[in-house]
Amino acid sequence: MVGTSLKTSEFVLSLKTPLAVGAVVISCAAPRASAQDAAPPPALLAGAFSAAQAARGEETFKEVCAACHNIDEMAGARFRSSWADQTAGDIFDFLSNAMPQGDPGSLTPEEYRNIIAFFLNRSGYPAGERELPVDKAELSKLRIVALSK
Amino acid sequence: MRAFRSGQRVVGPPGVLAVALFLALSSTPSAQLPGTANGEWRYLGGDAGHTRSSTLNQINASNFSGLKAVWVYRGDNFGPGVEYTARSTPIHVNGTLYTVMGQRRQVAAIDAATGETRWTFREPDTMRYLRSPRTDFGKGVAYAEVDGRGVIFVSTPAFFLWALDAKTGRPLENWGTKPVPLKEFPKSGVIDMIPDLVSDWDPWLKWKGGAYDPDYGLPRQLGMITCSSPPIVANGVVVVLAGHEPSYDQTRIENVPADIQGYDAKTGKRLWKFHVIPRPGEVGHETWENDAWKHSGNMASWAPASADPQRGLVYIVTNASTYQFYTGHRPGHNLFGGSVLALDVKTGQRKWHYQIHHSDQWNYDIPTAPILMDLTVDGKRIPALIQNTKQGLIFALNRETGQPIWPIEERPVMQTQVPGNYTAKTQPYPTRPEPLDKIVLGGITDEYVMDWTPELKKRATDILSKFNIGGLYVPPLPYPHTNSYVNNVGCVGGLNIYHPPVADPTTGIMYASHQRGCSAPQYLVPTEGKDEERGLAGKSEEEWRGRERHTPTTGTTVARFKQGGPRTGVLPLMDGVPVYKPLNQALAAYDMNTGEKLWDIPVGQTPARLRNHPLLKGVNVPNVGGTGHSIQMVVGDLLVQTTEDLRGEAEANDKGMPLLHARDKKTGRILASVELPVPGQYGMMTFMHDKKQYIVVQAGSARRKQPGALVALALPD
Numbered sequence: 061m062v063g064t065s066l067k068t069s070e071f072v073l074s075l076k077t078p079l080a081v082g083a084v085v086i087s088c089a090a091p092r093a094s095a096q097d098a099a100p101p102p103a104l105l106a107g108a109f110s111a112a113q114a115a116r117g118e119e120t121f122k123e124v125c126a127a128c129h130n131i132d133e134m135a136g137a138r139f140r141s142s143w144a145d146q147t148a149g150d151i152f153d154f155l156s157n158a159m160p161q162g163d164p165g166s167l168t169p170e171e172y173r174n175i176i177a178f179f180l181n182r183s184g185y186p187a188g189e190r191e192l193p194v195d196k197a198e199l200s201k202l203r204i205v206a207l208s209k
Numbered sequence: 210m211r212a213f214r215s216g217q218r219v220v221g222p223p224g225v226l227a228v229a230l231f232l233a234l235s236s237t238p239s240a241q242l243p244g245t246a247n248g249e250w251r252y253l254g255g256d257a258g259h260t261r262s263s264t265l266n267q268i269n270a271s272n273f274s275g276l277k278a279v280w281v282y283r284g285d286n287f288g289p290g291v292e293y294t295a296r297s298t299p300i301h302v303n304g305t306l307y308t309v310m311g312q313r314r315q316v317a318a319i320d321a322a323t324g325e326t327r328w329t330f331r332e333p334d335t336m337r338y339l340r341s342p343r344t345d346f347g348k349g350v351a352y353a354e355v356d357g358r359g360v361i362f363v364s365t366p367a368f369f370l371w372a373l374d375a376k377t378g379r380p381l382e383n384w385g386t387k388p389v390p391l392k393e394f395p396k397s398g399v400i401d402m403i404p405d406l407v408s409d410w411d412p413w414l415k416w417k418g419g420a421y422d423p424d425y426g427l428p429r430q431l432g433m434i435t436c437s438s439p440p441i442v443a444n445g446v447v448v449v450l451a452g453h454e455p456s457y458d459q460t461r462i463e464n465v466p467a468d469i470q471g472y473d474a475k476t477g478k479r480l481w482k483f484h485v486i487p488r489p490g491e492v493g494h495e496t497w498e499n500d501a502w503k504h505s506g507n508m509a510s511w512a513p514a515s516a517d518p519q520r521g522l523v524y525i526v527t528n529a530s531t532y533q534f535y536t537g538h539r540p541g542h543n544l545f546g547g548s549v550l551a552l553d554v555k556t557g558q559r560k561w562h563y564q565i566h567h568s569d570q571w572n573y574d575i576p577t578a579p580i581l582m583d584l585t586v587d588g589k590r591i592p593a594l595i596q597n598t599k600q601g602l603i604f605a606l607n608r609e610t611g612q613p614i615w616p617i618e619e620r621p622v623m624q625t626q627v628p629g630n631y632t633a634k635t636q637p638y639p640t641r642p643e644p645l646d647k648i649v650l651g652g653i654t655d656e657y658v659m660d661w662t663p664e665l666k667k668r669a670t671d672i673l674s675k676f677n678i679g680g681l682y683v684p685p686l687p688y689p690h691t692n693s694y695v696n697n698v699g700c701v702g703g704l705n706i707y708h709p710p711v712a713d714p715t716t717g718i719m720y721a722s723h724q725r726g727c728s729a730p731q732y733l734v735p736t737e738g739k740d741e742e743r744g745l746a747g748k749s750e751e752e753w754r755g756r757e758r759h760t761p762t763t764g765t766t767v768a769r770f771k772q773g774g775p776r777t778g779v780l781p782l783m784d785g786v787p788v789y790k791p792l793n794q795a796l797a798a799y800d801m802n803t804g805e806k807l808w809d810i811p812v813g814q815t816p817a818r819l820r821n822h823p824l825l826k827g828v829n830v831p832n833v834g835g836t837g838h839s840i841q842m843v844v845g846d847l848l849v850q851t852t853e854d855l856r857g858e859a860e861a862n863d864k865g866m867p868l869l870h871a872r873d874k875k876t877g878r879i880l881a882s883v884e885l886p887v888p889g890q891y892g893m894m895t896f897m898h899d900k901k902q903y904i905v906v907q908a909g910s911a912r913r914k915q916p917g918a919l920v921a922l923a924l925p926d
Contacts, residue, residue: 122293122911123911123912124911124912126293126911127293127294127855127856127911128856130342133342133458142772142773146775146776150775150776150777151776153776153777153779153781154776154779156782157779157780157781157782158728158779158780160856160857161726161856162724162726162793162836162856162857163793163816163836163857164782164787165782165785166785166816166818166836
């Protein structure tokens with residue numbers, strides 16, 4: 061159990077597949093009742109990104125990132141453990157300051173967000189109706205936390 | 210001796226000319242090693258010394274702009290998915306090009322004049338192929354004539370060595386000592402190299418997990434082995450290089466060493482094996498403290514090899530051991546990692562070695578083949594080896610002895626603060642030639658701080674005041690840590706595997722493209738023995754079958770630390786503007802006879818994103834080059850050059866078409882240009898066939914949705 065901030069969750073995104081260890085959800089950092097204590101309302105189970113956004117992110121990933129990075133070696137459990145207890149805003153900061161290597165910051169904020177959606181999708185998080193928020197402060201409320209077994 | 214024909218002017222130190230001329234005429238048949246005579250390109254790097262140069266001059270500055278694409282050999286159909294990379298440089302022998310294509314590393318024989326496929330060869334599927342990482346890093350094939358017959362040698366991701374008839378593509382008959390016991394494999398012409406690799410390796414000899422499975426390969430608990438560079442053939446011996454999943458992508462400490470093996474080109478008999486991790490009694494064994502040699506592996510050879518057939522030596526470069534970023538379990542300099550190795554090609558005996566960096570933990574694996582050419586240094590003819598690096602340091606050695614041509618100093622470097630970790634106290638710095646980018650010597654010192662406006666300089670200075678500034682060999686900090694600064698920051702200024710340096714043996718000039726990059730290493734955090742799960746969580750290995758490049762970590766013991774912690778330690782941009790003066794891409798020329806840098810010019814144009822940045826309004830933004838890496842080769846009096854579109858954007862004209870330039874090899878000035886139908890990547894080659902010279906550019910662009918391909922250009926009839 062890496063993160064205890066579930067008690068502050070507004071909503072929890074369930075994983076597509078159960079994981080043996082280190083399962084992770086994205087939760088909103090706003091104070092709310094524990095998601096583990098009571099099942100969140102169905103409406104709140106909607107994903108924080110859309111399938112279309114993830115697909116756009118995949119396209120950009122193939123064009124810009126795939127020359128050096130293999131999504132299969134980065135997404136999934138590795139992504140979940142690597143980013144546990146950090147926020148989607150942290151991922152945005154990292155990507156936009158460090159990537160692509162040699163020309164960091166050269167993608168648009170929208171492209172960086174789409175790539176985050178692609179990683180989330182390939183790491184077991186289900187897509188929903190909405191897209192990752194444009195506002196950085198909102199993005200930073202999406203905390204990636206671990207679940208117990 | 211081309212460079213010293215009578216009547217030609219010789220440039221060199223006065224007073225030593227006569228001696229040089231005498232030596233040249235009497236003892237050195239050519240400054241260039243064999244491979245490009247008669248319009249051929251017999252080795253991946255053209256000649257055996259990997260200079261990527263040719264003296265052909267039918268294509269020259271006066272007609273260069275008249276070049277037309279005469280054929281495009283497309284890579285779409287050589288793998289299960291569309292591949293945008295074309296990492297392999299073809300060889301040319303007698304009217305046929307030979308190379309490997311795609312993730313399957315299929316061998317293709319291509320008509321040199323028309324681009325028509327003459328034959329292809331595809332290895333039967335195995336589980337060990339599916340377990341292999343980076344299967345499209347084939348880079349090419351090796352060629353030799355055996356009893357008058359041309360033979361293509363290819364080493365595959367699954368770690369088989371094939372010998373194919375160059376005319377038909379069929380595996381050789383009566384070649385190899387033992388048939389591969391797999392149904393779809395032929396009885397001859399192929400060798401399973403894994404049994405040879407592990408036959409004297411203790412972890413395998415003590416393995417109790419069952420008999421060897423030639424379909425699966427090495428048990429995952431012991432390691433995983435692949436090939437990511439072609440073999441090289443010299444003096445009748447096929448020298449095979451081994452590869453691994455990069456050690457930065459591992460989490461556990463055990464793996465199989467990437468020992469180098471030599472096979473008889475005529476029979477396929479294994480002749481020798483060189484231990485890249487020295488065993489007891491072998492030179493370098495003492496550099497593995499705490500008996501770390503017993504469990505350590507990797508030390509792969511990612512980059513291609515070079516050879517000097519006359520001296521009977523093959524030159525190989527290596528990378529790091531596992532796990533890369535934490536070395537507490539393998540203290541010591543870790544020979545022969547990060548080294549140039551000179552091996553006797555007949556026996557595999559080490560003639561000499563030079564360790565470029567000790568105990569690699571920065572992903573500084575040596576990315577490109579050693580360049581071999583003869584130089585005249587202070588009037589003395591020297592058989593030289595030039596090794597470029599990711600760091601941007603250039604090492605010039607005597608390839609006969611391994612001795613530095615100019616002094617190389619051991620200088621103190623920043624030390625690790627991670628509990629239990631190891632960093633070498635000093636690292637080698639050549640005193641000559643100067644690095645590709647001097648920023649690597651001290652990092653972001655005052656002269657490199659972004660100062661294009663007073664406001665930006667203030668912001669950059671404020672940001673940098675929170676970091677601990679270094680150059681190369683900057684170690685990651687543990688997290689949490691108690692320093693007053695956020696993180697260390699280091700810089701590299703060299704090159705990587707996909708833009709290899711080239712050289713002109715007729716002049717002794719070396720050309721290398723380079724890029725500046727400063728960053729803060731990711732923190733290291735304790736693993737507490739917990740592994741990262743890879744690939745398809747909860748699924749069996751069998752379920753990987755058919756999925757490309759799923760490579761779980763190997764070994765059994767998780768390293769004590771791994772990359773992790775908050776990413777707040779990253780060196781931030783200033784609204785997209787770096788805190789240091791950027792140098793996106795430049796091309797440098799060095800006279801290696803003197804070690805002097807002759808020129809260093811930006812390649813491409815500063816991206817519009819920076820040129821038109823609101824924070825730089827009114828600033829005359831200097832040209833810091835475009836983002837596409839420069840790739841090049843020497844052709845006659847020209848440096849033929851283009852930029853790639855994979856890790857940046859290729860330089861294009863106002864119609865958006867990528868450009869191939871003819872540069873004056875003396876000055877770097879562009880003399881003529883021609884459009885390419887597809888942006889180039891990685892490398893190029895040239896050859897003469899039926900009295901016509903061709904230039905073949907490796908090409909492809911994910912941005913433009915143009916699959917990996919070979920583009921051949923020639924002058925119209």
